[in-house]
Amino acid sequence: MRDSTFHSDGVDVDDQRAVYETSLGAIYQTTVEEALENPDFSALHGSVQLIFTSPPFPLNRKKKYGNLRGAEYVAWLSSLAPRLADLLTPDGSIVIEIGNAWEPGSPSMSILTLQSLLAFLEAGDLELCQQFVCNNPARLPSPAQWVTIERIRVKDSFTNVWWMANSDRPKANNRNVLSEYSPAMLKLLSSKKYNTGDRPSGHDIGSTSFLKNNGGSIPSNVLSFSNTSSSDPYLRFCREQSLDPHPARMPAGLAEFFIKFLTDPGDLVLDPFAGSNLTGAVSESLERKWISFEPLADYIAGSRGRFPALLA
Numbered sequence: 001m002r003d004s005t006f007h008s009d010g011v012d013v014d015d016q017r018a019v020y021e022t023s024l025g026a027i028y029q030t031t032v033e034e035a036l037e038n039p040d041f042s043a044l045h046g047s048v049q050l051i052f053t054s055p056p057f058p059l060n061r062k063k064k065y066g067n068l069r070g071a072e073y074v075a076w077l078s079s080l081a082p083r084l085a086d087l088l089t090p091d092g093s094i095v096i097e098i099g100n101a102w103e104p105g106s107p108s109m110s111i112l113t114l115q116s117l118l119a120f121l122e123a124g125d126l127e128l129c130q131q132f133v134c135n136n137p138a139r140l141p142s143p144a145q146w147v148t149i150e151r152i153r154v155k156d157s158f159t160n161v162w163w164m165a166n167s168d169r170p171k172a173n174n175r176n177v178l179s180e181y182s183p184a185m186l187k188l189l190s191s192k193k194y195n196t197g198d199r200p201s202g203h204d205i206g207s208t209s210f211l212k213n214n215g216g217s218i219p220s221n222v223l224s225f226s227n228t229s230s231s232d233p234y235l236r237f238c239r240e241q242s243l244d245p246h247p248a249r250m251p252a253g254l255a256e257f258f259i260k261f262l263t264d265p266g267d268l269v270l271d272p273f274a275g276s277n278l279t280g281a282v283s284e285s286l287e288r289k290w291i292s293f294e295p296l297a298d299y300i301a302g303s304r305g306r307f308p309a310l311l312a
Contacts, residue, residue, distance in 0.1 A: 019297075019300050020300075020304060020307075020310060022284055022307060022309065022310070024283070024284050024287070024288070024289050024290060025280050025283060025284060025289055025290030025291055025292070026290075026291060026292075027274060027277055027280060027291075027292040027293075027300055027303065028291070028292070028293055028294075029294065029295060029296075029297060029300055030293050030294075030295060031293065031295045032080060032272035032273065032293050035272070035293050036080070036083045036084075044087050044270070044291070045086055046086075046087070046088070046089060046090075047087070047089065047268055048088055048089065048092055048270045049088075049089050049091075049092045049093070049171065049263045049264075049267035049268055049269065050092060050093050050094075050095065050258070050259065050262050050263050050267065050268075050269045050270070051084055051087065051088065051092075051093070051094045051095070051269075051270045051271075051272065052095045052255060052258055052259065052269055052270075052271060052279050053096060053097070053270075053271045053272055053273045053274075053279065054096070054097040054098075054248070054250050054273060054275070055077060055096065055098070055272075055273045056273065057098060057099040057101065057113075057248070070112065073112060073116060074112065074115050074116050074119050075119075077116050077119070078116070078119035078120050078123040078124075079123065080120075080272075081119075081120045081121070081123040081124030081126065082123055082124050082125070084124065084272065085124040085125070085126060085166055087270065088166055089171075090166070090167070091165075091167065091170045091171040092165065092166070092170060093129070093163060093164065093165045093170045093171070093172070093262045094124075094126065094163075094164045094165065095161060095162070095163050095258045095262070096120075096161070096162050096164070097134065097159050097160070097162075097250060097254070098113050098116065098117070098159065098160055098161075098162065099113070099159045099160075100113060100156055100158075100159070101113050102143055107143075107145075107146040107150070107152055107153055113160065117160075117162055120164075121164060124164070125166075126164040126165065126166065127164060127165050127166070127167060127168045128162065128163075128164055129163040129164060129165055129168070129170065129172075130163045130221055131160065131161070131162060131163075131221065132160070132161035132162075132163065132221045132222070132223060133158050133159075133160060133161070133221065133222045133223065134158060134159045134160075134161050134223045134224075134225065134250075134251075134254050135157055135158040135222065135224045135225075136157055136158070136159075136224075136225060136226060136227055136251070137157065137224060137226055138226040138227065139155065139156075139157045139227075140155075141155040142155060142156055143156065161223075161254070161258075163258075163262075170262065171262060171263070171264075172261060173261065174218050174219070174261065175214075175215075176260040176261055177219055177260050177261045178214070178216025178217060178218065178219070179216050179217045179218075179219045180216055180217075181216060181217055182217075189213050219257075223253070223254060223257060225251035225252075225253040225254055227249065227250070227251040233306065233308065234249075234276060234302065234303070234305045234306050235305075237302065237304065237305025237311070238302045238305060241302070241305075243298055243301055243302040244298060244302070245276065245302060246275040246276040246299050246302070248275065249275065249278060250278060252278060252281075252282055255278055255279050255282040255283075256282050256286070259279075259282055259283055259286055259288060260286065263288055265286065265287040265288060266287070266288065266289065267288050267289065268288070268289040268290070268291065269283040269288050269289065269290045269291075270290070270291050270292070270293075271290070271291075271292045272292075272293045273293070273294070274292035274293055274294035274299075274300075274303070275294060275299055275303075276299060276302060276303045276306065277292050277294065277299075277300070277303035277306055278306065279292060280292045280303070280306070281303075281306035281307060284307065
């Protein structure tokens with residue numbers, strides 16, 4: 001059921017009707033290919049600050065949400081790059097999470113994800129700003145055949161997250177994603193004493209700048225989030241409505257990190273592979289505008305559970 005047409009400051013999607021919307025965003029039942037070819041979405045060009053998404057991974061087993069394999073996957077993903085890049089503001093970013101792939105029937109990792117990244121960068125004429133790793137310490141051991149049965153590999157617990165942009169200086173501010181200081185660092189700040197001088201590495205630490213309280217520490221590009229909750233509002237809503245939850249949900253902390261890092265309140269965030277619309281919900285909570293595309297009606301129906309105001 002399509003409820004309304006989304007109008008937001010600077011973005012006016014005239015004739016395309018949203019399945020549901022909030023004061024900040026809307027989700028449309030469409031594939032990204034259809035949306036990119038639809039003139040109704042032409043207003044998005046040059047207005048998106050962040051494209052944050054997790055496209056279907058190049059898995060060996062076919063999933064409900066759709067996933068190509070091999071050269072087909074590389075060609076498909078890279079074909080989207082120039083059209084997605086055209087949607088960005090001059091200092092906008094694209095962040096894509098892609099999981100690892102394995103060779104069919106073999107305990108060898110596939111290089112397909114790396115080939116896809118390189119093809120995407122080249123096709124979109126994009127700069128690779130930084131690589132991130134998103135580790136899920138609670139992830140079940142996989143691939144099961146090699147990890148739990150033959151025990152010749154350790155569990156694959158992380159995904160790669162690639163940050164790209166049209167330039168090498170997109171909008172970004174790591175002050176927005178500072179980590180809490182450790183007890184040891186808080187003790188150091190309190191003591192006002194720092195051991196300057198040479199280190200075994202050869203570095204000469206001659207400054208007392210480490211004694212300045214910056215409100216937190218700069219995070220690394222290794223992020224860790226468990227994704228084990230079985231009682232969050234989204235899953236409860238899916239159970240109540242007898243809807244299948246999306247099987248490949250990313251942790252909310254991952255979306256929150258990049259939305260805070262690369263956008264400001266009022267900026268527009270787009271997820272072209274919305275799934276359960278986690279990106280839209282996190283954007284909403286952080287006062288960012290958002291637009292999401294998802295072709296499967298059941299996943300859109302379930303995603304309403306992420307927006308309590310829609311259920312009141």
